[in-house]
Amino acid sequence: MPIDMLLALSLMAQPVAAAAPYTLQTCEDPVARKAMLAAGPDEFPVFKALKEGSKVNKARMTALLDRLVERAKLKPEQRAGVAMKMLEDASFKSAFAEGSVLLEKAIASMMAMTGKNDAADCRIVIGMAADLPAFEANSARQWEAMRLVMEGEAKRLGVSLAD
Secondary structure, eight states, rough: OHHHHHHHHOOHHHHHHHOSSSSHHHHHHHHHHHHHHOOOOGGGGHHHHHHHHHHHHHHHHHHHHHHHEEEEEEOOHHHHHHHHHHOOOOOHHHHHHHHHHHHHHHHHHHHHHSSSSSSHHHHHHHHHHHTHHHHHHHHHHHHHHHHHHHHHHHHHOOOOOOO
């Protein structure tokens, strides 16, 4: 798996300003909950936010890494080395481990959805949405750890990553 993809996958979510149109009240209304569940996971606000955040993070990380490569005239193997330094950073590893726990919880919640009890499935989705701020905070810690590694490399190589 390419390093860039591994780095992108490591970032769970980036804060995305999006008001969730679904609440526990949605789960109490049979028509509303059926409409929500029929839309499928791709339309659940929590999943949309996580997916969008992942795209944003990948773009940010790639742009910064590309800037470092261009300005420091790094070879492909040196680029991979910087990427590995980001993954090996203690702050990143700690945040990534915390994010993995959050992700495992989300997967367990999704696995608990049976498709047989709309009200219960709806409450599971709403419960997962409640964890979005934790995902966002965790992602911010991961991103900051990676950014600091890249900034350190830039400084070591005598270049600036500023726009």
